[in-house]
Amino acid sequence: MSDPKIRLRGVSKQFGPKVVLSGLDLDVPERESLVVIGGSGTGKSVMLKCILGLIHAEAGSIQVDGEETRDVRGRRRTKLMRKFGMLFQGGALFDSLRVWENVAFGLIQGEHMKRRDAKGVALEKLAAVGLGEAVAELSPAELSGGMQKRVALARAIATEPEIIFFDEPTTGLDPIMSDVINDLIVQCVRDLGATALSITHDLASARKIADRIAMIHQGRIIWSGPVAEIDDSGNPYVDQFINGRAEGPIHMEVRRP
Template identity: 60%
Template sequence: MSVPILELKGVEKRFGGNQVLRGVDLDVASATSLVVIGGSGSGKSVMLKNALGLMIPDAGQILFDGQDVTRSQGKDRDRMRARIGMLFQSAALFDSLRVWENVAFRLVQVDRLRRKEAKARAIETLRKVRLGPDVADLYPAEISGGMQKRVGLARAIISQPELIFFDEPTTGLDPITADAINDLIVEQVEALGAATVSITHDMASARKIADEIAMLFEGKIIWRGAASDVDVSGNPYVEQFVQGLAEGPIQPGF
């Protein structure tokens, strides 16, 4: 078996007295799509931030293409990050920059590409997410939430990354726009041949974009299997979550 593009080994993270991750083990093979599902407060976002190197785990190891994410520094880390894309839950577009400047941020500020060339690349990438060149010169506040998600997706894919993280890609969108975003994710990921890790509690989104689904509960992966098996997992936690039932082993997180 080839080396997974991403591996989490026994990752633990605690905030004060609250142990959020209790030894997460997970691996993602190249060009596969893994969706991690789990309720609010189950530790999905913390796991993602650790995998991205935005947080340092208290214990365990995170490897990207065999390289330790938590130990890499300077140019090594920059090179590693250039191979990773991220779509944030709120798109996290920079308010003070125009849409094309957001999309081409890495090209202009990090790779130091000329602005004219970077803008052409940004417009080309915006077209891939079904946004016209007229959007390029607008500011993020001037476009809708669904368009912001597409711009965020364009920013995530412009450098043709090998691994893309999606944090709740459909949250806050109406069902039609959410489905369109899911289609775009599938289409662009297939075109790039990238591996993806998505976290969501939107089962429609999970079914659409996942090759595999894993469930995180109380800081541990409690089930993992093919996306087609999620309805016949035989795991009471997964069944309750997939069916969206208040009754079951998982207590609603009020």
């Protein structure tokens, strides 16, 4: 079996006294779509940001294509970032730029493509997520939440990255728009032949976009397997989570009146 595209071993991170990741292990094989599920505050976003280098993990190993990246900084980090595309939970579109400039940003700033050429690519990518040329000249504030998410997806795939991260891609969207976004994610990842790592607590989304699912709890991966096996995982934590039960081994910190 070939080396995984992303390999995490013993990754740990804490903020003050709060331990968020405690020796997390995870493999993401090449061209596979892995979705990490888990409750709020279990360390999903921190894990993603540690891989991206936005947060520095205190211990452990983070390998991308077999290369250790945990302490990579400066130009090597910039070069490494070219492999990545990222869809942020809130879109994170740049308010001061028009829609097409947002999509073309990585091409112009990261790959030094000419603005005119980059605009052409941006329009192609916008079309790929179902948005027309009229939208390209608008500012992000003029778009609905679903359209912003699609623009953010177009920006994430514009540089045709090898690895795409999706942070809660359907949060805040209605069920129909969520399904549209899920379909677009599946299609874009397949067309690019990319490796995808998503985090979500939306089970419908996870079932649709994942080849494999892993569950994170208290900063560790406690189960992983093919998406078809999640209903028969035999793991009480996974069962409680996918069935949305308050009773079970996962205790929410809720103070009773």
